Amino acid sequence: xxEPVIELExxxxxxxxxxxLGDVSFSVNEGEIFVLLGxxxxxKSTIMRHMIGLNPVLGGTLRVLGMEMNRKNRPxxxxxxxxxxxxxxxxxxxxxxxxxxxxxxxxxxxxxKARVRKAQDLLGQVGLADAAGKMPAEISxxxxxxxAIARALALDPEIIFLDEPSAGLDPITSSALDDxxxxxxxxxxxxxxxxxxxxPSIFKIADRCAMxxxxxxxxxxxxxxxxxxxxxxxxxxxxxxxxxxRDDPSHGE
Amino acid sequence: MRETCALLGETVVRGLVMLVKxxxxxxxxxxxxxxxxxxxxxxxxxxxxxxxxxxxxxxxAASLKxxxxxxxxxxxxxxxxxxxxxxxxxxxxxAGRSGSAFAAEIGTxxxxxxxxxxxxxGLPPVRFLMLPRMVAAAAVMPVLTVFxxxxxxxxxxxxxxxxxxxxxxxWKHVISSSSVFMIVFGLAKGALFGLLIxxxxxxxxxxxxxxxxxxxxAATNAVVGGIVAIAxxxxxxxxxxxxxxx
Numbered sequence: 001x002x003e004p005v006i007e008l009e010x011x012x013x014x015x016x017x018x019x020x021l022g023d024v025s026f027s028v029n030e031g032e033i034f035v036l037l038g039x040x041x042x043x044k045s046t047i048m049r050h051m052i053g054l055n056p057v058l059g060g061t062l063r064v065l066g067m068e069m070n071r072k073n074r075p076x077x078x079x080x081x082x083x084x085x086x087x088x089x090x091x092x093x094x095x096x097x098x099x100x101x102x103x104x105x106x107x108x109x110x111x112x113k114a115r116v117r118k119a120q121d122l123l124g125q126v127g128l129a130d131a132a133g134k135m136p137a138e139i140s141x142x143x144x145x146x147x148a149i150a151r152a153l154a155l156d157p158e159i160i161f162l163d164e165p166s167a168g169l170d171p172i173t174s175s176a177l178d179d180x181x182x183x184x185x186x187x188x189x190x191x192x193x194x195x196x197x198x199x200p201s202i203f204k205i206a207d208r209c210a211m212x213x214x215x216x217x218x219x220x221x222x223x224x225x226x227x228x229x230x231x232x233x234x235x236x237x238x239x240x241x242x243x244x245x246r247d248d249p250s251h252g253e
Numbered sequence: 254m255r256e257t258c259a260l261l262g263e264t265v266v267r268g269l270v271m272l273v274k275x276x277x278x279x280x281x282x283x284x285x286x287x288x289x290x291x292x293x294x295x296x297x298x299x300x301x302x303x304x305x306x307x308x309x310x311x312x313x314a315a316s317l318k319x320x321x322x323x324x325x326x327x328x329x330x331x332x333x334x335x336x337x338x339x340x341x342x343x344x345x346x347x348a349g350r351s352g353s354a355f356a357a358e359i360g361t362x363x364x365x366x367x368x369x370x371x372x373x374x375g376l377p378p379v380r381f382l383m384l385p386r387m388v389a390a391a392a393v394m395p396v397l398t399v400f401x402x403x404x405x406x407x408x409x410x411x412x413x414x415x416x417x418x419x420x421x422x423x424w425k426h427v428i429s430s431s432s433v434f435m436i437v438f439g440l441a442k443g444a445l446f447g448l449l450i451x452x453x454x455x456x457x458x459x460x461x462x463x464x465x466x467x468x469x470x471a472a473t474n475a476v477v478g479g480i481v482a483i484a485x486x487x488x489x490x491x492x493x494x495x496x497x498x499x
Contacts, residue, residue, distance in 0.1 A: 053372075053373065054369055054373065078375040079375055083369075083373040085366040085370055087365050087366055089366040089370035091367060092367075093285075102374070106375070106376055107375065148370075
């Protein structure tokens with residue numbers, strides 16, 4: 001059985017003085033694609049910010065890769081994870097290739113030629129070999145996200161966090177991005193934690209979902225997306241997934 | 254305030270680490286910031302310096318002429334520019350041009366989650382963004398100050414020539430009234446002002462709020478904060494010099 005790579009025990013999530021989610025407990029297993037799901041403002045991105053060490057948890061225990069996420073362990077954990085932000089967060093004064101090369105420059109002893117080769121290879125893996133010399137301002141939103149995934153892959157991370165990968169993308173581009181996530185998982189066995197509320201994408205990629213509800217101030221469901229859709233008694237979950245029944249081709253088969 | 258103090262502490266510590274491990278310093282980013290703050294700011298700094306020299310000379314010559322000692326305008330301009338006005342006016346221009354640019358640049362990066370991306374890549378924004386800009390600002394200030402001072406002296410010289418004081422007399426008075434210490438002290442003061450402008454500009458950018466006017470507010474704070482910090486520091490240095498008798 002796969003080992004848990006992320007464990008949350010009775011975590012209170014939020015910012016100093018503002019608790020958004022209380023008593024959240026779940027774990028993410030190695031090689032899993034785990035989706036943090038819920039409506040806007042429910043705290044799913046906040047939970048992810050705790051997992052990637054940007055904000056400390058307000059209470060409870062959060063362990064990533066077997067280490068408690070705290071000031072001391074954070075640098076060690078950060079070396080072993082990759083993050084793709086909603087906007088891509090590429091550095092505007094660098095080309096796509098330089099963006100991907102940056103972590104290699106800072107954290108590996110590879111020579112310049114080897115770094116360029118590896119960065120080009122990573123861009124090739126996300127289907128953007130031709131965009132190496134382009135500036136982020138010259139490429140589309142979907143391409144920016146793919147470059148950001150290539151950058152996140154640069155140091156061969158064990159976990160990749162994706163914040164709203166489908167946001168602002170057309171359905172075809174969004175689906176291509178989902179295919180890329182599945183391809184990377186198949187090739188490298190990487191664990192993915194994805195924040196999204198795009199149901200077609202969830203049904204395509206997610207092994208399990210944790211669902212959050214703002215009104216109830218916490219996690220309300222934890223299961224595979226089909227189990228959540230088909231077996232839940234919770235009104236909120238039913239309502240959330242009823243929209244999906246129009247989107248998911250497998251529904252009703 | 255607490256956040257700014259924490260940032261200042263981190264900047265000092267990382268700056269000291271950089272002295273021990275200079276390879277960690279982003280020389281390319283520093284050179285780019287130097288070019289933008291220096292070469293691009295040279296025409297405006299020189300122009301303001303020239304006008305300052307002209308104005309100082311005209312205003313003081315009118316009074317001194319009454320006593321027939323208008324030649325001492327050269328002394329006044331030299332001492333005024335080298336000790337105070339050269340670094341001060343250059344610093345105000347740098348705060349307006351580059352301090353605001355640093356804040357806007359870093360603020361936009363914060364809004365676009367680029368600072369978060371740096372942090373989660375294990376690259377501290379202080380090392381990656383702040384220190385190269387601060388060093389560039391500190392390095393560019395003495396250079397710009399020299400240009401502003403030279404332009405100011407030329408402006409003063411032009412005015413005195415109109416008042417029939419020969420250029421050779423003007424430059425003789427400039428040299429006799431100045432000292433190496435005075436010039437070096439002025440330039441060192443300029444470097445300190447540059448460091449302050451760099452820190453305040455970058456810190457304003459780092460504190461940018463994710464709102465519609467966030468970046469604008471950060472740029473305004475950088476300029477206002479920078480000018481206030483320069484004025485306060487200059488005042489403290491003036492008092493210190495008076496007490497020490499230098």
